[in-house]
Amino acid sequence: QVQLVESGGGSVQAGGSLRLSCVASGYTYSLYYMGWFRQGPGKEREGVAVISTGGGTTSYADSVKGRFTVSRDNSKNTLYLQMNFLEPEDTAVYYCAADPTRWVVPSLNPAHFVYWGQGTQVTVSS
Numbered sequence: 001q002v003q004l005v006e007s008g009g010g011s012v013q014a015g016g017s018l019r020l021s022c023v024a025s026g027y028t029y030s031l032y033y034m035g036w037f038r039q040g041p042g043k044e045r046e047g048v049a050v051i052s053t054g055g056g057t058t059s060y061a062d063s064v065k066g067r068f069t070v071s072r073d074n075s076k077n078t079l080y081l082q083m084n085f086l087e088p089e090d091t092a093v094y095y096c097a098a099d100p101t102r103w104v105v106p107s108l109n110p111a112h113f114v115y116w117g118q119g120t121q122v123t124v125s126s
Contacts, residue, residue: 002026002115004096009120016086016124022079022096022117029077033099033106035113036070036081038092038122047108048094049081059106063089086124093119 008020020036035050049060049070058070069082079096097113099106 004115004117006096006117006120009122011123012086014087014124014126017084020081020094024077030074034072034079035097037095037110040092045110050106050108052106057106059108088124088126091124093121095119
Protein backbone atom coordinates (compact mmCIF):
# COMPACT_ATOMS: atom_id res chain seq x y z
CA GLN A 1 0.00 0.00 0.00
CA VAL A 2 1.40 3.34 -1.07
CA GLN A 3 1.81 5.91 1.70
CA LEU A 4 3.20 9.42 1.72
CA VAL A 5 3.35 10.95 5.19
CA GLU A 6 4.21 14.61 5.62
CA SER A 7 5.47 16.20 8.82
CA GLY A 8 7.13 19.39 10.01
CA GLY A 9 4.31 21.84 9.56
CA GLY A 10 3.37 24.34 12.22
CA SER A 11 2.94 28.00 13.04
CA VAL A 12 5.71 30.51 12.55
CA GLN A 13 6.11 34.25 12.32
CA ALA A 14 6.92 35.97 9.06
CA GLY A 15 10.61 35.72 8.30
CA GLY A 16 10.91 32.40 10.04
CA SER A 17 11.78 28.95 8.72
CA LEU A 18 10.31 25.46 8.65
CA ARG A 19 11.49 22.17 7.23
CA LEU A 20 8.91 19.76 5.90
CA SER A 21 9.54 16.05 5.47
CA CYS A 22 7.68 13.39 3.52
CA VAL A 23 8.35 9.71 4.06
CA ALA A 24 7.26 7.41 1.25
CA SER A 25 6.52 3.70 1.30
CA GLY A 26 4.81 1.05 -0.80
CA TYR A 27 6.47 1.88 -4.13
CA THR A 28 9.96 2.32 -5.56
CA TYR A 29 10.59 5.83 -4.32
CA SER A 30 13.85 6.36 -6.20
CA LEU A 31 12.15 5.89 -9.57
CA TYR A 32 9.67 8.72 -9.09
CA TYR A 33 10.00 12.46 -9.42
CA MET A 34 8.74 14.04 -6.22
CA GLY A 35 6.95 17.29 -5.68
CA TRP A 36 5.58 19.65 -3.07
CA PHE A 37 2.24 21.34 -3.56
CA ARG A 38 0.17 23.63 -1.42
CA GLN A 39 -3.41 24.80 -1.12
CA GLY A 40 -4.19 27.98 0.72
CA PRO A 41 -7.61 29.04 2.04
CA GLY A 42 -9.95 29.60 -0.87
CA LYS A 43 -7.22 28.87 -3.40
CA GLU A 44 -6.52 26.13 -5.89
CA ARG A 45 -3.74 23.63 -5.32
CA GLU A 46 -0.47 24.91 -6.75
CA GLY A 47 2.92 23.40 -7.41
CA VAL A 48 5.71 24.62 -5.17
CA ALA A 49 8.77 22.54 -6.04
CA VAL A 50 9.67 19.34 -7.81
CA ILE A 51 12.83 17.24 -7.89
CA SER A 52 14.07 14.57 -10.26
CA THR A 53 14.76 10.98 -9.28
CA GLY A 54 18.41 11.52 -8.44
CA GLY A 55 17.95 15.01 -7.10
CA GLY A 56 20.02 16.68 -9.76
CA THR A 57 17.21 18.69 -11.34
CA THR A 58 14.69 20.87 -9.57
CA SER A 59 11.98 23.34 -10.49
CA TYR A 60 10.26 25.94 -8.33
CA ALA A 61 7.25 28.18 -8.48
CA ASP A 62 8.29 31.79 -9.01
CA SER A 63 6.72 32.75 -5.68
CA VAL A 64 9.17 30.59 -3.70
CA LYS A 65 12.37 30.81 -5.72
CA GLY A 66 15.30 31.82 -3.55
CA ARG A 67 13.40 31.02 -0.35
CA PHE A 68 12.51 27.32 -0.59
CA THR A 69 14.79 24.36 -1.30
CA VAL A 70 13.63 20.88 -2.21
CA SER A 71 15.85 17.85 -1.61
CA ARG A 72 15.55 14.10 -1.27
CA ASP A 73 17.33 11.21 0.40
CA ASN A 74 16.67 8.06 -1.60
CA SER A 75 18.33 5.90 1.06
CA LYS A 76 15.61 7.02 3.49
CA ASN A 77 12.71 7.32 1.02
CA THR A 78 12.34 10.87 2.25
CA LEU A 79 11.60 14.17 0.57
CA TYR A 80 12.32 17.53 2.19
CA LEU A 81 11.28 21.13 1.73
CA GLN A 82 13.36 23.75 3.51
CA MET A 83 11.33 26.94 3.72
CA ASN A 84 13.09 30.17 4.70
CA PHE A 85 11.91 33.79 4.90
CA LEU A 86 8.34 32.62 5.20
CA GLU A 87 5.56 35.06 4.37
CA PRO A 88 1.89 35.10 5.39
CA GLU A 89 1.08 34.24 1.76
CA ASP A 90 2.82 30.90 2.28
CA THR A 91 0.05 29.83 4.67
CA ALA A 92 -1.43 26.63 3.26
CA VAL A 93 -1.72 22.90 3.60
CA TYR A 94 1.42 21.42 2.03
CA TYR A 95 1.32 18.09 0.23
CA CYS A 96 3.99 15.84 -1.17
CA ALA A 97 3.31 13.81 -4.28
CA ALA A 98 4.98 11.32 -6.63
CA ASP A 99 5.21 11.50 -10.44
CA PRO A 100 6.26 8.37 -12.39
CA THR A 101 7.22 10.31 -15.53
CA ARG A 102 10.84 11.30 -16.00
CA TRP A 103 10.36 14.67 -17.59
CA VAL A 104 13.31 16.44 -19.17
CA VAL A 105 12.15 19.46 -17.21
CA PRO A 106 10.35 18.43 -14.01
CA SER A 107 6.70 19.36 -14.09
CA LEU A 108 4.73 21.24 -11.45
CA ASN A 109 1.42 20.18 -12.97
CA PRO A 110 -0.49 18.32 -10.23
CA ALA A 111 -2.26 16.23 -12.88
CA HIS A 112 1.02 14.39 -13.51
CA PHE A 113 1.31 13.15 -9.92
CA VAL A 114 -0.24 9.82 -9.03
CA TYR A 115 0.42 9.41 -5.31
CA TRP A 116 -0.40 12.06 -2.69
CA GLY A 117 0.06 12.54 1.01
CA GLN A 118 -2.57 13.85 3.40
CA GLY A 119 -0.88 17.19 3.92
CA THR A 120 0.60 19.22 6.75
CA GLN A 121 -0.56 22.69 7.77
CA VAL A 122 1.80 25.65 7.61
CA THR A 123 0.62 28.92 9.13
CA VAL A 124 2.67 32.10 8.86
CA SER A 125 1.62 35.10 10.92
CA SER A 126 2.60 38.68 10.24
